[in-house]
Amino acid sequence: MYLTIISKSMENREKKRDEVYSNSVKAGKRTYFFDVRENRNGDYYLTITESKKRYEDDGSFKFEKHKIYLYREDFQNFLDGYKDVVEYIKNNKPEYFEETAKTDEIVELNSEEVTKETPEE
Numbered sequence: 001m002y003l004t005i006i007s008k009s010m011e012n013r014e015k016k017r018d019e020v021y022s023n024s025v026k027a028g029k030r031t032y033f034f035d036v037r038e039n040r041n042g043d044y045y046l047t048i049t050e051s052k053k054r055y056e057d058d059g060s061f062k063f064e065k066h067k068i069y070l071y072r073e074d075f076q077n078f079l080d081g082y083k084d085v086v087e088y089i090k091n092n093k094p095e096y097f098e099e100t101a102k103t104d105e106i107v108e109l110n111s112e113e114v115t116k117e118t119p120e121e
Contacts, residue, residue, distance in 0.1 A: 020044060029053065046070040 021036040033049040048068040055061045070078055090097060 043072055045072060046075070 018037045018039070019035060020038050023034045025032045025034075029052055031051045033047070033051065035047040035049070036044055037047060038044055046069070048070065050066045052064050053061050054064045
């Protein structure tokens, strides 16, 4: 019988090794993480994580996370389905996409106004 002891530093190295690419998107109170990982066979898979900060009654907080694992054999079907539903929304509620652009403009304008109004020390 063989016993393998894995230290925390070995675990961290293993985790970093299987991370190939990562991107995050802040969306209001949520953050979405798109992580490309590699399994032991060298195949890529995608982990999509939704993270949302939840406050407790005592004022402390925790992050609530939901994950989707997407494997290579499902990439094309997932992409086709995603494109289809986004196109449907664009055709039926185009203002959803216009509002995003307007919201980005407002945030940018507000940050410029704050910069202008901030007195120099």
